Amino acid sequence: MNTRDLAVVGIMILAVYLPKALPLLLMKDRISPGVQRWLKYVAPAVLSAMVAPAILMPEGRLAVPGWEQAPFLATLVVTMLSRRMFAGLAAGLAVLLAVTLLK
Amino acid sequence: MEWNIRRVGTGLRDGLTFVPSVAILGAIFGASSRAVGISPWVATAMSIFVWSGSGQFAALPLWHTNGLLVGLSTLVLSLRFSLMTASMAPRLAGAPLWLRALLAFGITDENYALVISRRSGQMEPDYLAGSFVPIYIPWIAGTAAGAFFAAQVPAAWTGPLNAVFPIVFLALAVLCSTTRPAAVVAVLGAILAVAGRLYLPGGWYVIVAGLLASLAGPLLERLLPGEERA
Numbered sequence: 001m002n003t004r005d006l007a008v009v010g011i012m013i014l015a016v017y018l019p020k021a022l023p024l025l026l027m028k029d030r031i032s033p034g035v036q037r038w039l040k041y042v043a044p045a046v047l048s049a050m051v052a053p054a055i056l057m058p059e060g061r062l063a064v065p066g067w068e069q070a071p072f073l074a075t076l077v078v079t080m081l082s083r084r085m086f087a088g089l090a091a092g093l094a095v096l097l098a099v100t101l102l103k
Numbered sequence: 104m105e106w107n108i109r110r111v112g113t114g115l116r117d118g119l120t121f122v123p124s125v126a127i128l129g130a131i132f133g134a135s136s137r138a139v140g141i142s143p144w145v146a147t148a149m150s151i152f153v154w155s156g157s158g159q160f161a162a163l164p165l166w167h168t169n170g171l172l173v174g175l176s177t178l179v180l181s182l183r184f185s186l187m188t189a190s191m192a193p194r195l196a197g198a199p200l201w202l203r204a205l206l207a208f209g210i211t212d213e214n215y216a217l218v219i220s221r222r223s224g225q226m227e228p229d230y231l232a233g234s235f236v237p238i239y240i241p242w243i244a245g246t247a248a249g250a251f252f253a254a255q256v257p258a259a260w261t262g263p264l265n266a267v268f269p270i271v272f273l274a275l276a277v278l279c280s281t282t283r284p285a286a287v288v289a290v291l292g293a294i295l296a297v298a299g300r301l302y303l304p305g306g307w308y309v310i311v312a313g314l315l316a317s318l319a320g321p322l323l324e325r326l327l328p329g330e331e332r333a
Contacts, residue, residue: 002142002145004170005141005142005145006145006148007170008162008166008170008173008174009145009148009149009152009153011170011171011173011174011177012149012153012155012158012159012162012173012174012177013152013153014174015158015174015175015177015178015181016153016154016155016158016177016181016184017207017208018181019178019181019182019183019184019185019188020181020184020185020187020188020207020208020210021188021203021204021207021208022185022188023185023188023189023192024188024191024192024195024203024204024206024207025200025203025204025207027189027192027193027196034321036193037320037321037324038317038318038320038321039189039190039192039193039317040190040285040320041284041285041288041316041317041318041319041320041321042186042187042189042190042313042317043187043190043215043216043219043220043279044276044279044280044285044286044288044289044292044316044317045288045289045291045292045312045313045314045315045316045317045320046183046186046187046292046309046313046317047216047219047272047275047276047279047289047292048276048280048289048290048292048293048296048316049292049293049295049296049299049308049309049312049313049316050183050212050272050296050309051269051272051273051276051293052292052293052294052296052297053296053297053300053308054268054269054272055269055273056297057297057300057301058265060300061301062297062301068266071266071270072266072269072270072273075270075273075274075277076273076277079273079274079277079278080277083277083278085220085274085275085278088273088274088277088278089120089270089271089274092270092273092274093267093270096263096266096267096270097263100262100263
């Protein structure tokens with residue numbers, strides 16, 4: 001095993017752990033109401049920011065909408081209507097399977 | 104804080120959704136790290152101790168350059184975790200320091216999404232601990248299989264398998280957009296991320312889009328009064 005590679009892994013451990021841990025460890029017991037109001041919106045903002053490029057630009061640039069996007073549309077519509085995780089997943093995976101088999 | 108074994112079980116069950124895709128992604132990482140010339144032991148140690156899919160994949164093309172450059176790209180990709188754990192912090196205020204330090208390691212995109220869209224609106228450490236297991240174990244097992252046996256995933260599978268993560272995240276993004284301002288924030292985050300992906304380097308698009316869109320939330324509350332469900 002080479003030492004240089006292990007040292008790089010060590011740097012990576014810190015680079016991942018510190019951003020995760022610092023907000024949890026440094027927080028005060030009372031957080032101002034303004035900050036709390038902001039934090040409520042972090043989840044929808046971050047989740048959609050992770051998912052939108054993965055769906056709309058799988059190759060790094062905007063894709064021409066096609067059957068590849070059908071599973072996402074099914075997931076979006078079914079989850080919005082049912083507000084259930086399982087229904088949305090089932091719809092998306094079923095359409096994904098259909099699109100894969102029919103292509 | 105009392106530990107409820109049933110909530111550990113619920114977290115574990117909810118995390119099971121991710122097992123197949125995480126295991127296969129782990130195998131792809133293991134095989135790719137082998138191709139770059141990383142020892143299977145180092146690759147497996149990375150999955151055990153670094154535990155960040157995006158960070159590990161981003162390290163591969165940079166591996167033989169400067170080690171600090173690898174660390175920097177991992178750091179940029181990990182900054183989004185700060186947004187996530189900051190949003191969890193108020194709800195974990197009651198937990199002791201050692202537990203928060205431990206839970207911080209366990210947070211990843213997948214279980215953050217699960218925890219934040221819990222119907223109870225609570226952030227239970229026991230649920231989090233349960234959901235950690237079915238994501239962590241397959242990631243390590245997959246990496247080891249890919250690295251030691253150079254497991255090849257059939258090319259025909261990779262496209263559809265790559266679509267599984269966005270499907271799960273999309274469902275979770277919809278579920279946590281429960282109010283009208285939150286739904287607008289989600290759409291805004293999506294638009295900004297697509298624009299950011301086009302014009303910003305590396306993983307900055309998630310951080311910039313996540314930060315700007317979430318900051319718009321409190322302003323939108325004033326424009327769209329009433330906490331109606333979207």
